[in-house]
Amino acid sequence: EMRKPKNFPNGPIFYPIIGNLLTVAKLRKETGFLIRAVMKIAERYSNTKDVIGLKIGKDLVVFTMTTKALKEVYTCSDFDGRPFGPFYETRTWNKRRGIIFTDQDFFQAQHRFIVRQLKEFGFARKGMLEICENEAEFCVNDFRKLIENHGGTSATVNMPNILSMYILNTLWQFLAGIRYDVDNQEMRYLQGILSDLMKSIDMKGALFSHFPFLQYIAPEASGYKDYVRCHKNIHAFMRKEVERHKRNFNPSDEPRDLIEAYLKVLHVGDESGKAHKSFSELQLLGICLDMFIAGSETTNNASNFMMLYLTRNPHVQIRAREEIDRVIGRNRLPKLSDRPNLPYCEAIVHESLRSFMKMACGVPHRALKDTKLCGFDIPKDTMIISSFMPPSMDTKNFKNPHKFDPENFLDVNGNVVVPENFIPFALGKRRCIGEVLARTNLFLLCTTLLQNFYIEIPDGHDIPSEEPIDSMTPNVRDYEAMIVLRQ
Numbered sequence: 001e002m003r004k005p006k007n008f009p010n011g012p013i014f015y016p017i018i019g020n021l022l023t024v025a026k027l028r029k030e031t032g033f034l035i036r037a038v039m040k041i042a043e044r045y046s047n048t049k050d051v052i053g054l055k056i057g058k059d060l061v062v063f064t065m066t067t068k069a070l071k072e073v074y075t076c077s078d079f080d081g082r083p084f085g086p087f088y089e090t091r092t093w094n095k096r097r098g099i100i101f102t103d104q105d106f107f108q109a110q111h112r113f114i115v116r117q118l119k120e121f122g123f124a125r126k127g128m129l130e131i132c133e134n135e136a137e138f139c140v141n142d143f144r145k146l147i148e149n150h151g152g153t154s155a156t157v158n159m160p161n162i163l164s165m166y167i168l169n170t171l172w173q174f175l176a177g178i179r180y181d182v183d184n185q186e187m188r189y190l191q192g193i194l195s196d197l198m199k200s201i202d203m204k205g206a207l208f209s210h211f212p213f214l215q216y217i218a219p220e221a222s223g224y225k226d227y228v229r230c231h232k233n234i235h236a237f238m239r240k241e242v243e244r245h246k247r248n249f250n251p252s253d254e255p256r257d258l259i260e261a262y263l264k265v266l267h268v269g270d271e272s273g274k275a276h277k278s279f280s281e282l283q284l285l286g287i288c289l290d291m292f293i294a295g296s297e298t299t300n301n302a303s304n305f306m307m308l309y310l311t312r313n314p315h316v317q318i319r320a321r322e323e324i325d326r327v328i329g330r331n332r333l334p335k336l337s338d339r340p341n342l343p344y345c346e347a348i349v350h351e352s353l354r355s356f357m358k359m360a361c362g363v364p365h366r367a368l369k370d371t372k373l374c375g376f377d378i379p380k381d382t383m384i385i386s387s388f389m390p391p392s393m394d395t396k397n398f399k400n401p402h403k404f405d406p407e408n409f410l411d412v413n414g415n416v417v418v419p420e421n422f423i424p425f426a427l428g429k430r431r432c433i434g435e436v437l438a439r440t441n442l443f444l445l446c447t448t449l450l451q452n453f454y455i456e457i458p459d460g461h462d463i464p465s466e467e468p469i470d471s472m473t474p475n476v477r478d479y480e481a482m483i484v485l486r487q
């Protein structure tokens, strides 16, 4: 089908079968980023200010190009669906399971359960907060040990992902009640299969979703085989944990983690005495999988941007350390309750989220019915992908959008101001459910590390590049830094 739907957002003509795939793929290769590729295409068409209309394989795809369009997508319930296709279903036994890629009734019941869990033994009680504060402490202690093993004053390390273990531990404690030490084999294995999975989830993986026949005729080249293999490994890991929980499960005990809380609903129902039909053991595995996918790489990559920019900007470290020393001192570790008194450190976290999200796209949405977006007609089942660049780079909101500068989030009195349009966790019913956890981790890791260490560029090394790399979410390039113990 090469014809465009009536009043569809502007964009290039659709070629038979592939649609605009080659144009997007070529520009993506040239520019390094999907978002840049789409912006390049948009430049060629007048009247494409807010949205641009493409076709990739069998799918109509609309990209949002402005904050206005992004907000319309996230706040209008017509766009709350998730796309159909093997990419979204192969991962969960060819059914729509989990949380990220489900929608409507099924999604709502499961979403309600998880959000309540995050609140109840998450942040309303002390549970989650204590977990995050403890992990930041483990991190400092591990870095101290590392420095000790390197002669006592400093250690040069490969930086990206240096905090990933601690971030993963907060998630895994919430889900399964387990924390692992740095060199634990299970943990290394979990990290390994997660990072394999992220690699397989790139556009290459998505190719077989836009062209479902590729999974049969080109299972390797289309990414299908890798994708299936990674999911098998991760399912096996999760299933082992669910089985362990089942063996120790007692429905009259107060649940200690999400898996126990879920098993309880399966046994005795929720407060109404029954469980929604969407609850099942397989769905529990789907939730664990999704919480890892949504929670680990995002927070980890955001922390990579934070560490990169701290390394590149000693003056930012100096100001943050001055604030930490003045407010907290050196005799105790920072707590989340210190945040209101550490505006500069809080601004570093906002700025790190901004530098991470400026090249990021949201998770694809799907129009649940024929509807309108920025005045254009959007047929039911059109895929909508939102670019987070416009709200992150708006010159009206930020003094210095092209630079890493915590001042972007501070007013003249040094108080934190977050522009209303800065929405790294999105809006509406599909907004991020892990925002509090992510912000807590980033704040505690940032302040705890700066209180105890200097982060420096090793002698003879270049300043590490800030040009991000495109993967499932943007990431930083490889570089080394020297962690120096503060005396």
Ligand code: HEM
Pocket (backbone or CB within 6 Å): 099, 100, 101, 290, 291, 294, 295, 296, 298, 299, 302, 353, 357, 361, 362, 363, 364, 424, 425, 426, 429, 430, 431, 432, 433, 434, 435, 437, 438
């Ligand atoms: C820096 C860290 C993070 C950022 C920037 C981030 C951002 C986002 C964004 C923008 C969305 C909306 C997706 C869409 O376009 O529909 C989202 C969804 C989601 N996030 Fe996060 N997130 C982060 C961390 C986390 C963490 C730690 C968790 C888990 C505890 C999590 C769980 C989820 C889930 C389950 C969804 C899907 C919600 C749905 O489908 O309705 N995220 N996140």
